[in-house]
Amino acid sequence: MKSVRKLLRRSGLYTLVGSFAFFGAFPFYWMMIATFKRDHDLFRPENNPFLFNEPPTLDHLRLLLFDTHFLQYLLNTFLIGVAVVIITLIAAVPAAYSLARWARGWGETLGIGIFLTYLVPPTILFIPLSRFASGLGLQESLWSLILIYPTFTIPFCTWLLMGFFKTIPKDIEEQAMIDGLSRLGAMTRVVLPLGISGILTVVVFAFTLSMHEFIYALTFISVSVKKTVSIGVPTELVRGDVFQWGPLMAGALLASIPVAVVYTFFLDRFISGFTMGAVK
Amino acid sequence: MSRMREGGDRVLEVKSGIRDRAGLLAKLMIAPAILYVVAMIGIPFIMAVMYSLSDATTGEPNYRFVGLRNFGAALADPVFRLSLKNTFFFALVSQTLVIILSRVIATALMKEFRGKWLARFLIMLPWTAPISLGTIGWLWMLDSIFSPFDWTFRRLGLLGTPGALLGPMQNLYWLGQPGLAMASVVIVHIWRLLPLATVIQLAGLSSIPKDLLEAAEVDGAKPWRKTLEITIPLTVPIISIAFLFGLVFTFTDVTVVYVLTRGGPIHSTQVLSTWTFFKGIEGGDLAQGAAISLFLFPVLAGVAILMLRMARKREVV
Secondary structure (H helix, E strand, O other): OHHHHHHHHHHHHHHHHHHHHHHHHHHHHHHHHHHHOOHHHHOOOOOOOOOOOOOOOOHHHHHHHHHOOHHHHHHHHHHHHHHHHHHHHHHHHHHHHHHHHHOOOHHHHHHHHHHHHOOOOHHHHHHHHHHHHHHOOOOOOHHHHHHHOHHHHHHHHHHHHHHHHHOOOHHHHHHHHHOOOOHHHHHHHHHHHHOHHHHHHHHHHHHHHHHHOOHHHHHHOOOHHHOOHHHHHHHHOEEOOEEOHHHHHHHHHHHHHHHHHHHHHHHHHHHHHHOOOOOO | OOHHHHHHHHHHHHHOOHHHOHHHHHHHHHHHHHHHHHHHHHHHHHHHHHHHOEOOOOOOOOOOEOOOHHHHHHHHOHHHHHHHHHHHHHHHHHHHHHHHHHHHHHHHHHOOOOOHHHHHHHHHHHHHOOHHHHHHHHHHHOOOOOOHHHHHHHHOOOOOOOOOOOOOOOOOOOOOOHHHHHHHHHHHHHHHHHHHHHHHHHHHHHOOOHHHHHHHHHOOOOHHHHHHHHHHHHHHHHHHHHHHHHHHHHHHOOHHHHHHOOOOOOOOOOOHHHHHHHHHHHOOOHHHHHHHHHOOHHHHHHHHHHHHHHHHHHHHO
């Protein structure tokens, strides 16, 4: 009797978790099916849309990779990501260290102030920033995005790193300073190596957040070869009335999955940064 | 502050290199971040306010002060009023559902079972993939002819035959009918933000001390009492954080509506952020666009204040 109830409860649990997993993952399965499905099979309303009714094909993938700017979008996204990561590290690491170590009173306020700027949305900023970009002659340039993306990476990463640095005991630096290192030396040679996992987390987030970004890229870039993946795929492959669904889904899938895999490993840290340390 | 540290500072003062002067170093190190934030967030924000009080367009960006005219014009515009309503509707409905559903998943994921890592990975996918690309997947799922939902309904006899429950036509036209289009936007928002809320709730649930629940069990508390009197009160702060963040994300999001419906059909899914984009960037009316975007600000400021309050409270505790 008891085991029956246990079995029921187990299967209930699996059904519940399974249906949420299905809800989360189905759009990606749907992309995968379209990526490898022949057009003839894809565009017949009576065919079962969940399965391959005809043998799969690599045509869409070929078209995406060789007849569109998809690889260029990936390259642009990568270049922007790397540049944004570098700028973010240059600004956020020292700022976070400074706030974590020397902040009393004003520092605490400043820290929270920096975090709150994360709440100022692109929606309010993109009109003035578009004037900035055209004033600097940066329209249609990757540089405009490189300059602007740190508006959301710096506040968030500073906050996240501040939490990391706070967990490193002060005694370690003090010991290093007694041993003859300068304060700056103690920071660069002792604290930074210990905070390396925090810095790695920031690298991943600055990169993925800039890859996810949509509205600034949409505003500043309209030349096809300069686009990033997140705007290139939805705007260039959905042109006019002709939706190239096969290549479109292939592009969405190829660009999504690698990020998703990397991101998953860092998710918990992301959350702890997000919740202002309310979640440990 | 330890005495050793103060002593250390004094000794180092004698060396008096910049590298050792903590106060100066602290300011120097934080300066780049502050300068950047002021230049790229502070000044643009002030510019947005100034634009909203001017008559600037992309063609004629010269500044001329016109007072509150743009705000008046925005309020008089029925599309703006609809966007304002939709913005609140999408954010509140999707986030309320997200909080409830994420609690259910989080409770399930607290249990141990085989294949948990896989379930977790799949549940997290929507948050980790770039949002515009995930939404493109939905666009294809909600296609007017090839939607798998329509196909399933047709197979089940709910659609496409005379007298069928959902109607005799072959398709539901998800994004072509105002009600269904709104439902689609809400569903995609839920899909997108459910993972974030789930992880936050998971962290909340696992922070509840086990012995507290065990003690309650020993005292003979029923499961519903444990939930009502221990789990919920202890996780309320974290749930509020998840809710506030979700609110900000849906409130300011352009991507889902832009990719899915462009605000259509006939503006029925238009929201403030997309309307800002269409007016200010595509329409070239910088002043109107800036005014529309600033209507988001009071709500965001409110959220910021709530978050600060909660942060303070935590410090006291």
